[in-house]
Structure formats: C-alpha cells, structure tokens
Amino acid sequence: MTTGAVIVTFNPQNPLDDLLGQLLEQCDRVLVVDNASQKDLNLQRFENHPGLTLIRLSDNFGIAHALNVGFAELQKTGTDFVFTFDQDSKIEAGFVQSALEVFGQNTPDTALVAPNFFDVNSRTYARFTLFENGSMESFQVSESDIGREIRTSFAITSGACIRMTAHQKAGPLRDDYFIDHVDSEYCLRLQKAGFKLLVNPAVCFKHAIGNRTVHRFLGLTFKPNNHSYLRRYYISRNGFHMAKLYREDFPQMQKLNLLRMIHEVGCVVLYETGKLKKLSYIVRGYQDARNNKLGKLT
Template sequence: MSSATVVAVIVTYEPGPLGGLLGALIPQCDAVVVVDNGSAAPGLERAREACAAHGAELIELGENLGIAAAQNRGIAAARAKGARYVLLSDQDSIPSPTMVAQLLEAIEEDTRIAAVGPLPAEEREGADELVYVDRGWSPKRATKAELARPRLEVAFLIASGCLVRVSALEEIGPMREDLFIDHVDLEWGVRARRSGWRLVAVPAARLTHSLGDEVVRLPGRDQPIHVHAPIRNYYILRNTLALVGRGSPLPARWRVRYSYWAAKYAVFNAALPDRRAERHRMLRRGLADGLRARLGPYASRYPDR
C-alpha cells in the first residue's frame, strides 16, 4: 500500500447528510475515515450510505465513547494507512476547496509545528471566528489585525479542520478520553505547547463550521454567547473545573481566569428560563464532579440520567 500523506478523520453522531463534507474532503486527502460514535439506526444508515457512495472507510463504535475516544480510534486507523498527517473534522464543517493544501504548506514550514488550523467561521449573523491566541491570562479570540497575518501562533486549535502531524502525536500523546467531549482540543493544545511544539493558524484557509448551539446577543458585547443543552452544561462546567484543579496542565494564570469564567458560566446558565430545573441539576452535578475530578461519560456516573 502506498504511503498516505493526509488522512481525514470525521467523527459523527446522529449525522445528517454527509455527502457535502465527503465530497469536499476526498479530493483534498489521500483517504477519509468516518468514525461513527454510536448513532441510532437512521443516522448510522446515512453514514453507511455516504461512505459507500464516496469510498470512505466507516468505523462503527456501537456506542457513544466521546469525541476524544472517537478521534483516537480514527487516528489509529489513519496511522495504519501510513498517514503522516491527520485532518480532524466534525460532521458540521465544510472545508474550502484549497484548505488542506494551504494547511499542508504551512505545517511543512517547520518540523516543530504540531498542528495547523484554518479560520473556522460560523454560518450565521454575528458569527464567531474561532481562532484563539494567548492573551496572558487566557486564550482569547484573535483580532481582525491578527487574522490578516499569513500565519498566527495560537494558544490552541479547535479540533474541526485541524491538521495534526502524526510524529507530534507520538510525543505529545493522544486525545484525553476521560474528558469525553468539551475542552479536549484545549487540553491537547496545552500539552503540545508544554512539550515545545508550535500551534499555528492559517487565516487564509477557510472552514465553514456550525457549533449547533443557540446564541444570545447581549448589549455592549460583540461576541455572541452560545447557549448549550443541559448535558453540555454538565460537561463544560465539569471539565473546566477539572482542568484548573490540582495537577492541572494549564498555566497558572489561565487557571485563575478559567476559574472566574466557570463561575460566570454557571450563573448565566442557571438563570436561563429554558429547561431551568434540568440545567440546575446538570450544573450541580458538573460542579461536584469537576471539583473532585470525577470524569468519564455522564451516563456511566448517572445511569438514571
């Protein structure tokens, strides 16, 4: 088998049509692997049909193991194909026709670049541009001036659209599976930088990205606030608290800022009228588990839901 240069790994969960994403990625990559994270029959059948039609490999996990575990399974499959680079993607992102080539050009400029990412932009009014730079106390969105640069050193890269060097993964390690979903990319990025690797954004490379959340616009605030489902309230609060606790890989100054942010996040979401009782329950459980660093899938801790 010839050695593949770039293998795309797409993680799906109850996906809609995948033809657009596969059609955009297959011409740009040497192979595409889809890892389905325990979708029910309709979503799984859509994934099967799309992979068969486009010649992509499908890995069916049979249960929801979380985004990190699914990425790790896909990365293992990509390495088995001889990949030098792995392009991570979720099911709700569409790359521009030149995105992979632009990322590949950037990552090959320096052998100490662990990963490069595009400029992910949401498809809605007031859309976030999800590139984060180190502002000292925490990662913050890049400014317009920074996004005008051809290359930008970043604090971490969001997973979707991220091109990762396989040799860097061997040194840094895999995605952290006990986080399950939120902050997986943040935690890996912190480990990468602590190990002396670089993370670089390529703003000219574009990715249309959908977070799937509702947003709230507050007076005097340019950036929208994303409103997550109650189960995500649990994971976001829990994982934030776990990452700022004892033995945290985060810089000390980030831990201070993320602790403050976690308090704001809990107060804001507790005040939302939608599914208030459920949100309060999830936030209480996220607080308790985060402070004790009790991680893993929510269902394994609370089988009664």
C-alpha cells in the first residue's frame, strides 16, 4: 500500500517546511504543484529529498487543475491513497496512518476519509452535512465518536485522503469550477458513483477558512469569511451550478445552497467591506450558473 500527497501552492505567505517535513516522513511521495507563484517557495531544505517533486505550472489554472496534475502523476507510480492539502495546512505525527486505519476498518466502497477540523480564525469546530434518504443532517464530531462509522456528504480538500481506484472511477476534479466548490462537487460525484465518505474523529485538523469571524445578530449566528469579490463570484456561480447539476440525485443540495447563499449575503451586508461590488458579483455568479458559463473569470 503506497501513499502520496499533493500540496497546491499559489504565492504562499508562510514557509511549507512544517507540512513538508511531516509528509515526507509519513508518505512515500510528496508533490508540490505550484500555480505560477510570483515568489520563491523556499523549498531549499528539501530540494534533494528523493520523495519530493515540484511541478511548476505556467499559469494559475485553479486548484482543481493543479490537483488533477498531482493525481495523474501519482497514478503513474501506482499510488494507492492520495492526501490533498492547501499551502496553509499543518499536520501532526501519525496523521497519515490514522486515515489509513479508517480505510482498513471499513469496506472497499470507502472512497474518502477526512479529518475533523477546527477553524483557527472563528475558533469553532466543523459542522458536517449528510444527505441520506432525501433528508439533510448537520452535525459535529468529537473524540467520543472514535470507533464509529461517521459518514458525511462533504469534506474540504485540505487534509482529505482519497482512494486512487475511487478517483479513477469518479474522474478528475472539475477544473472549470476553478476554485470554490471544487471539493463539494467532487464529493457528490463520488457518492453518485456508489462510494461513501467518512470523517476520522481521531484526528482534528487545524485549518483557516478565509478570515472568518463570528457574530450574533437577532439570535442568529453569522460567520463572515471576508472573501474577495472574486471568491464571492465563484462561490455563487459554482454553488448554483452544482445545485442544478445534482437536483435529481441530491435534491437536498438546492436547499443547502440556498441557505448558504442567504448566509453569504447576510454576512456581506452586515459585516463585510466592499458590499456593493461583492453583491454584484454574487448576482453575476448566479446568472453565469444559469447560463452554464463556467471557467476562470476573465
């Protein structure tokens, strides 16, 4: 059983040393796929390590394209399990082995194992969502769930482990989504292909989602991510497109996306700067989704 990891980079603000050091100890092969960064990645400490490969792309083609490049490269070497990370990820010793143990304890139709995660900005734990029998359940996991099969319908890219045979069956990630909801669409496609996705409650992964803060208004909780207007566009466009794409297989997606977009708009109106521009790009995203106009916004 061989393992590989793909780290996607684009002008990283912090060194990759900690993440690379851990992955090179825990994985058979590590790929850094760089989306044409304008700054030095500072990989000199690892430049002669036989397990590390740096792939520099000629332009920023988005996270999905970079991940697909990594998967294709690892597939050539017969890698069985692939871990995916963004450039701000941090892991501890035993991270890889813990995910593999979950795969080993479950049936071969398990395609993906994701860690629990803690958002360092809002200081809140993840809420997972499960679509099942026409219903939608939202829940959190904790160490008390260790040993149980915790299914989820969605997992973020960073920290996830994917079985290569499942990836080959489901197909590559959608590079026409460019960035947001790339992971969400991929998760739904895996499930449509007959696979299940699990949460590993034995590992809690520290992660930063945008510049998220937490606010209370009229008894409701808002967590603005303070994304740019471009990210607001992709979130809107890809969310509405995904809801339309899977309306027959996962009708709950339309409700979930609508609730998410109401939350997004509320966050922009109540707490974020650049309100008018962000709202206009949310509307533009919706219009482009209706017209199936995808790809990188130019």
